[in-house]
Amino acid sequence: MSPSSSTFRALRHHNYRLxxxxxxxxVTGTWMQVLGVNWLILTLTGSATSVGLSLVMQALPTLLLxxxxxxxxxxxxxxxxxxxxxxxxxxxxxxxxxxxxxxAQSVLPIYGVALxxxxxxxxxxxxxxxxxxxxxxxxDLPNAMALGSILNSAGRILGMSLAGVxxxxxxxxxxxxxxxxxxxxxxxxxxxxRREEFHLLTxxxxxxxxxxxxxxxxxxxxxxxxxxxxxxxxxxxxxxYQVTMAAMSAGPLDAGAPGYGLLSTVFAVGxxxxxxxxxxxxxxTLRLLLITAFVxxxxxxxxxxxxxxWTFAAVLLPxxxxxxxxxxxxxxxxxxxxxxxxxGRVIAALSIVSAAAGAVGGPLLGxxxxxxxxxxxxxxxxxxxxxxxxxxxxxxxxxxxRTLRQAVRPRPALENx
Numbered sequence: 001m002s003p004s005s006s007t008f009r010a011l012r013h014h015n016y017r018l019x020x021x022x023x024x025x026x027v028t029g030t031w032m033q034v035l036g037v038n039w040l041i042l043t044l045t046g047s048a049t050s051v052g053l054s055l056v057m058q059a060l061p062t063l064l065l066x067x068x069x070x071x072x073x074x075x076x077x078x079x080x081x082x083x084x085x086x087x088x089x090x091x092x093x094x095x096x097x098x099x100x101x102x103x104a105q106s107v108l109p110i111y112g113v114a115l116x117x118x119x120x121x122x123x124x125x126x127x128x129x130x131x132x133x134x135x136x137x138x139x140d141l142p143n144a145m146a147l148g149s150i151l152n153s154a155g156r157i158l159g160m161s162l163a164g165v166x167x168x169x170x171x172x173x174x175x176x177x178x179x180x181x182x183x184x185x186x187x188x189x190x191x192x193x194r195r196e197e198f199h200l201l202t203x204x205x206x207x208x209x210x211x212x213x214x215x216x217x218x219x220x221x222x223x224x225x226x227x228x229x230x231x232x233x234x235x236x237x238x239x240x241y242q243v244t245m246a247a248m249s250a251g252p253l254d255a256g257a258p259g260y261g262l263l264s265t266v267f268a269v270g271x272x273x274x275x276x277x278x279x280x281x282x283x284x285t286l287r288l289l290l291i292t293a294f295v296x297x298x299x300x301x302x303x304x305x306x307x308x309x310w311t312f313a314a315v316l317l318p319x320x321x322x323x324x325x326x327x328x329x330x331x332x333x334x335x336x337x338x339x340x341x342x343x344g345r346v347i348a349a350l351s352i353v354s355a356a357a358g359a360v361g362g363p364l365l366g367x368x369x370x371x372x373x374x375x376x377x378x379x380x381x382x383x384x385x386x387x388x389x390x391x392x393x394x395x396x397x398x399x400x401x402r403t404l405r406q407a408v409r410p411r412p413a414l415e416n417x
Contacts, residue, residue, distance in 0.1 A: 007280045010144035015135040015193040022189035024151045024158075029182030031159025032166075033093060036175035037110065039167065040100060044107050054107075054114045059355040061118035062125070066348040066355075071210040073126035073344025075203060082131045083190055085124030086183040092117050093180035100173040122351075129347035131190075133335055134198050142284045142332040149324045150275030157268050204341035214345030224334065224346070226395045227289070228353050231330050233388035234293055235354055236361030237381035238300055239323060241267060241316070243365045244381075247374035248312060255309045266313045270320025277325060284329040286396060292329070293389035296322035301382025304375040 010016050041050050073081065092113050099109050136144045163175055170178075204210060218224060245267070249260040278284060299319050306312040331350065338346045368377035 006282070007143075007276065008147065010136050010140045010147055013136050013140070013197065015197050016140075016144055018189040018193055019132065019135045020147060020151055022186040023148065024155050025185045026182045027152050027155025028159040028162065029093075029179035031156045032163040032175045033096070033179040035160055035163040036100075036167065036172040037096070037114070040104065040172045041107055041110060044104060044110075050107060054111060056359065057111050057114040058118040058121070059359055061115065061122040062351050062355040063359075065119065065122040066126075066352040067211045067214055067345060069123040070126040070214055070345035070348025071204075072123060073130050073347070074214075074341055075206060075210065076127070077203075078127045078131035078134060078201075079190060081124060081127035083187050085120055085128065086186045086190075088120045088124070089117065090180045090183035092120070093176050093183070097173040097176035097180065100171065100176060125351055126344040126347040129331075129335070130201055130344050133343070134200055135193065137199050138336060141336060142281075142328070143279050145332050146275050146279035146281075146284075146324075146328045149278065149328050150272055153268055153271040153275060153324070201343055202340040210345070214342065214348070217342050217345065218349050222399050223286075223396060224338075224349075226392050226399070227286070227330060227334065228349065230289075230293060230388050230392040231326075231350070232353050232357045234296075234326060234385055235357030237365060238297060238385040239357070239361065241319070243362055244369065244374055244378055245316075247366075247369040247377070249309075251369075251374050253309050253312060259309050262309070263313055263316060266316050267320045270317040271324045273317070274321030274324030275328070277321060278328045284325075284332045286329075286333060289326060289329045289333070290389055290393045290396070292322045292325050293392070294386055296326070297382050297385030297389055299382070300385060301379050304378030304382065 011020065037054060041054055044050075096110070096113050099113070104110065132144065132148070133141055166174060166178075218228070245263045246260055249255045249263060253259055255262070281288070296319050299315055299322070303312055303315040303319065306315055334346050334350055335343055365377050365381065368380060372380075
């Protein structure tokens with residue numbers, strides 16, 4: 001198999017090709033709506049804090065309801081849940097369009113839609129993750145995830161660009177209607193998939209206490225706890241570059257809005273490169289996770305020392321690539337190393353940790369940037385990520401050694417022989 005065919009091997013599967021194409025269109029529409037919502041709230045309130053509050057509204061349901069969504073995903077067939085979630089998101093986008101078209105006077109209806117969208121994501125997101133694992137065989141799942149990261153990055157760039165061009169002509173309501181239509185593309189793609197080519201995961205048994213069972217599994221799986229703890233640190237103080245890039249541009253680099261735009265573009269390019277690098281690898285291992293976490297932590301600490309915009313951008317590129325490799329590796333290992341009946345609840349746990357990291361990390365890095373300066377914030381975050389990577393490596397090595405000792409320990413009958 002040639003390197004290029006290995007990089008895109010998940011595209012050999014008919015169902016995944018449909019899923020990837022629909023995902024690109026859906027992500028593009030989603031980011032068009034993100035820009036429209038942010039602009040609408042900013043127009044109504046003139047407050048960036050109000051924009052941030054809408055993000056909290058979207059993340060809060062995942063923290064509260066995520067494990068229930070995981071339990072539903074493990075119990076119910078993924079396909080109908082995915083379709084129902086897409087239709088619900090389309091309806092919410094249409095409601096946003098109606099709010100914008102009738103001349104919104106308050107942000108409360110917008111917050112209500114954001115909260116409802118968060119509930120749909122919390123309950124339907126784990127099923128979406130399970131379904132994404134069913135359109136390819138297990139051997140190609142890491143590659144499919146890596147290609148998904150590329151599509152997400154491309155959709156984000158395309159969506160923000162299109163929204164910026166269309167907004168003066170279509171208004172916010174036009175962006176919301178385009179996003180509503182994108183969900184029907186996903187539904188059509190799911191319905192067009194070949195049933196005989198699905199790789200269905202084993203569902204969990206229909207019994208009570210499935211949420212508690214999922215929590216017990218996570219808490220009693222040491223390697224998963226170590227990975228989740230590492231991911232929380234990386235996602236909080238090592239991932240919120242939207243905060244530190246803006247602070248560096250406005251402060252030490254004195255680059256202003258144009259510099260921030262340049263850094264955002266460089267970061268987006270880095271995520272695409274990281275997706276290609278992850279897709280080209282035959283396996284995504286915990287060793288790769290630890291090495292990447294260590295290297296990106298060092299790079300983040302060094303980025304705080306960069307004296308000029310171009311040197312900061314140069315260090316930012318591998319950091320962005322590493323961030324995608326980290327996300328893809330964590331998702332791949334958490335899914336492939338988890339029993340199929342528990343898959344949805346583990347996906348939910350990842351979503352909860354990610355939402356918590358974003359909620360903690362953004363304000364924390366902002367406070368560090370305001371009090372100690374953005375350079376110090378980057379250095380503290382980078383050193384924290386390096387320390388977390390080393391502690392995780394030590395923890396996983398200890399767990400691996402304990403497992404090996406248990407495997408070679410003689411049975412009692414042999415000891416007494």
